Amino acid sequence: LSSVSGIAITDLESLLAALRNRIDFFAAHHCSISDHGLSALPAVYKLTDVEKQEFNAFLKTPDAVFSNPDAFAGYVLTALCKIYHELGWVQQFHLGALRNNNLGMFNKLGPDSGFDSIGDFKHAERLSGFFGNLSLTDELAKSVIYNLNPADNEMFAAMIGNFGGDGIRGKMQYGSGWWFLDQKEGIERQLNALSNMGMVSNFVGMLTDSRSFLSYSRHEYFRRILCNLFGAEMENGQLPDDQQWIGKIISDICYYNAETYFNLG
DSSP, X not given: OHHHHTOOOOSHHHHHHHHHHHHHHHHXXXXXXXXXXXXXXXXXXXXXXXXXXXXXXXXHOTTOOOXXXXXXXXXXXXXXXXXXXXXXXXXXXXXXXXXXXXXXHHHHHOSSSSOOEEOOOOOHHHHHHXXXXXXXXXXXXXXXXXXXXXXXXXXXXXXXXXXXXXXXXXXXXXXXXXXXXXXXXXXHHHXXXXXXXXXXXXXXXXXXXXXXXXXXXXXXXXXXXXXXXXXXXXXXXXXXXXXXXXXXXXXXXXXXHHHXXXXXX
């Protein structure tokens, strides 16, 4: 980070300056979306003077121990999120993975080698606190939250309803089924939770995997599942048999909502 930013990282302020440098670099190249993968959002957003000194000690001695790593993560992430809001970016949070479960294989192969799974972290208070803290100063950017544990579906879908505003349609988004939930039943359950708790017509739909070019095919898969879900409810009389109206909702979910939300038009 120091090398690519040209900023010597000697304390927290210079760390944040280096991160801002890279954000500005990507913004200059038309990037407008961030993505953070965390077990759960941090519960603390400020650092004490002692904790700031611990970071300075870490820069000199990399094996130094932080007394409160959650506070450090919260401090840095909050600063980043305020920058995203300033620049009009969309921030994404992928939450709930339990990483590196097989320590023997982790020691042999390292991280991201197929030994991560679904965690059962408590998210509600952390989501509420983190977004609430940013909204206090009107610095909450458009946000997409993704859960990995299906037990959290309704809670995530309901949580986004607390923080809408700024005249932005669907400002807070409950993201599509992710990872272990990116399959027919997982996609259906996410769509139904969003329909039951909020406005599925505002949904920005499916996304691709940043590390897999072939994942573009999942858009076709998602669209078939979406159409089946709406079509079945039309046949059952749960939705009006109005193909023009329902078709508009489906096309919005598949394309136009995302075009507007991410300012791609």
